Amino acid sequence: MPIFGLALKSLLNRRLTACLMVLSISLSVMLLLGVERLRTQARAGFANTISGTDLVVGARTGATALLLHAVFRIGYATNNVSWTTYQDIARYPRVRWTIPLSLGDSFRGFTVLGTSGDYFRHYRYARDRALEFAAGTAFDDVYDAVLGVDVAREFNLRLHDSLVVAHGAVDAESSRHTDKPFRVVGILSKTGTPVDRTVHVSLAGLEAIHVDWQSGVRAPGAGVSADEARRQNLTPRSITAFLVGLDSRNAVFHVQRFINDYRKEPLLAVLPGVVLQELWDAIGVGEKALLGVSALVALVGLCGMVTALLTGLNERRREMAVLRSVGARPRHVLALIVGEAIALGAGGLAVGVALLYLGLFIAQSFIQTHLGLFIEIGAPSVYEWLLLALVLLASFVAGLWPAILAYRYSLIDGMTVHV
């Protein structure tokens, strides 16, 4: 095709305009792919947070609120589940394992979770992945703590370091349990879930630091030392929620009904997968709107290109006449303009994808620390290739308009040079 070389040279001659057009297309491509990538990664991260758990159980509240609190550590529980109820359900037939969860304390903005050793044995995330220790072991002593990887990294904590947790979500000086520090005995490997941002202690440990506290404040004059606390009964009276694993998925509705109809206490049992899906559907509206907006931005980029091509067209009528005089057919003129549009579109795609990957490399750790979202940097997905192809197709279609105009000009003008 003799014409494509001409199209490239013509663009090269108008470097500045061409660069600006490529830039505007590439920025919109970057936005489009970036939003798409955040969207799918967020969704995957969301769905990967919990796996293998059949039921999440807590005091009766909204299903979403329970899941957000128990799994994502977002929000507050209004009521607790009594220890005897928990014991009762843990012993119910078909229940294979349970993981008690006790929330409410924090360590410099990170959640402190009281649980049992079963947490490290049975908790699963992503596709049935178990928690692994990067260093150390699970807690054993009352004052042992196991850190999620982000907590350890943020405060540069190592094994045998000590840390002081605070009462409630706000880590204020007055609310710290300074008299009963914890010792780091284990650090978990990266999971990409809220586990990374959690400090895990035993239920007994959580109980111990609160023996001399009453309704949220330290009881005046009732100081109990760390060692004295060990000797007290450290069985909790209640927990916030618990996870249930069954010996068969078939039993899930039966057990769920049993828990929801539990007479001694109003409880709620939810299937995490179902609630996650509902939750995502609710968020999905915003997420789709975001994708829509970035598609519009891509459209704006292409409109800019069409505008630039159309503006240049009139002063190029002379060039078209010259090309016609040396034997170019009207369809060559058409191909010249469309070729320019496709070259600009393809250039925009290439630069946009390059910018996206550059941006991802730079922003990866920032997004992870600030949004808790792990962005995997991989090759474009089939859907992303499809989006790219769509942009290229759109630039072809967008180029058709000025090209058809040029084609008509060249038919009308023939070899008459308009000055």
Next chain:
Amino acid sequence: MTPAVIEIRELEFGWSADRPLLRIDRLEIAATERIFVHGPSGSGKSTLLSLLAGVVLPQRGSVRVLGTEIPQLRGAARDTFRADHFGIIFQMFNLVPYLSVVENVTLPCRFSSRRRDQAQARGGAEREARRLLEHLDLSAEAGSSRAVTRLSVGQQQRVAAARALIGRPEIVLADEPTSALDADRREAFLQLLFRECESEGATLLFVSHDRSLEGLFDRSLALDDVTWQPVTAET
């Protein structure tokens, strides 16, 4: 007499059907003839060239070029025919701004395989372009990477002449190519053009309203009024 390269019979053309602009009963141009076409503005000088090149079609009559009836060719075939057999020089702005001097000259070889082959037979399109540019006193410009828009008007017209001649087309159509040049440069340009047309064996149709050049041509055609008939030949 050598066989006619161009033969026109009972041709009628007008942009609207009721007002013919051009009417030619009979016109024959022999190979290697140098014809001067003159007439006032609007007398159809450029239109005659467009008719010959097959860019516009007559309402009536026959236009035979090299034995081919132009109006009977389909659009694409006319484009090919034009690229193969015509070299065309415009009044001004002949060059494609984003191509180099040599690329401008070799442009017809991109669209016409016949002219590409002819240039190839002489050592390649690029070499042929340099040879023609050299003959037209543009050897320095041929090698330079300077933008063609920076060339003087006279130089641009000579580049256009080289482009019209590359690949040895049989007919060169020149539409007032000297009107932007000053008087002494006009004649120098013409002499160069004549020399090259002669050595390439091309027939030259030269349109101008500047009668002072008329004497340099083999014969001249006057397109004075629309009822111009029959063709008068002067020497």
